[in-house]
Amino acid sequence: MSSDSVGTMLSSLAQSVPQVPLPVASAVSLSVSAWLLFRSRTPRRTRAIAVGKERVLILGATSGVGRVIAQQYALRGAYVCVLAARNGFEDRDVNEMVKVRESLEKGSQASPEGIQHAVNAAQAAVNGNYLGPLVTAVTFIPLLTYTSPSPSILLLSSAAAVIPPPTRSIYASTKCASLMLYQALQIEHPSINFTFVLPATIEGDFRASAVDNPRDWSDWCIRAIDRGEKNLYIPYYYRAGQVLYWFWPALVEWRARVKYNFRYIIANADRESY
Numbered sequence: 001m002s003s004d005s006v007g008t009m010l011s012s013l014a015q016s017v018p019q020v021p022l023p024v025a026s027a028v029s030l031s032v033s034a035w036l037l038f039r040s041r042t043p044r045r046t047r048a049i050a051v052g053k054e055r056v057l058i059l060g061a062t063s064g065v066g067r068v069i070a071q072q073y074a075l076r077g078a079y080v081c082v083l084a085a086r087n088g089f090e091d092r093d094v095n096e097m098v099k100v101r102e103s104l105e106k107g108s109q110a111s112p113e114g115i116q117h118a119v120n121a122a123q124a125a126v127n128g129n130y131l132g133p134l135v136t137a138v139t140f141i142p143l144l145t146y147t148s149p150s151p152s153i154l155l156l157s158s159a160a161a162v163i164p165p166p167t168r169s170i171y172a173s174t175k176c177a178s179l180m181l182y183q184a185l186q187i188e189h190p191s192i193n194f195t196f197v198l199p200a201t202i203e204g205d206f207r208a209s210a211v212d213n214p215r216d217w218s219d220w221c222i223r224a225i226d227r228g229e230k231n232l233y234i235p236y237y238y239r240a241g242q243v244l245y246w247f248w249p250a251l252v253e254w255r256a257r258v259k260y261n262f263r264y265i266i267a268n269a270d271r272e273s274y
Helices: 003-016 022-041 046-047 063-077 095-105 112-147 169-188 212-229 238-247 249-259 264-270
Strands: 056-060 079-083 152-156 193-199 231-234
Touching: 003 095, 046 212, 056 112, 063 079, 063 212, 112 152, 112 169, 152 169, 152 212, 169 193, 193 212, 212 231, 231 238, 238 249
Parallel strands: 056 079, 152 193, 193 231
Antiparallel strands: none
16 A cells, blocks of 8 residues: 555545644643642552651451451551551441341231331441541541551441442441541641542451452552542442432432332332332
């Protein structure tokens, strides 16, 4: 193929491609350049604290994501203090949540036993998912403020805190409460960087059947702390789910019913005229 024919072909191809307006092309170019610059820069926290001099406190480090993050920090040379959370909701009262569901499925009337189980499960969830983070914040925020050159706090929350899931109302509401608590605390303590991790499902004691392994996400959590990121959605497209819930809640609610197999319960409710 001659150079003239190649030139003619490229010229015709250029004419057939729609022209991008200059302002749009400039905006896209600047956005991509800014994103690449942000991704390539040294993490903000590691500029203030050497990796080998970090002091890390991890609550709930006996299993799941907490355990893996503790191992990752230890491997990179940080001073790590780990605490168990065996008195929290995830270990002590999972059976209570099951009893609530079983009691309420037996009949159309909520029995006194079922109501009491709901109260017990709610109290356990509040203790583990809200009071635990509250006590931790009150205890350690003053220490972080005065002793760390780059204080950071990571709250492992849940996507259920921002996208309501059926059949998990107690869990979701208490996770939402602790998330709002820490979001308010970050306004009150601007010198501390707060990172909120909102996973869809992660394998752990509470959700052993989840497909996501905590080791897959521990690096993301540590990287988010190093870079000073505010919100980390796992998987990332759940951020779009939260935004979509603002504009089209009916669609998100329908998908939530499908995801948690809630349509069968609705069918039974209609048939029994609840």
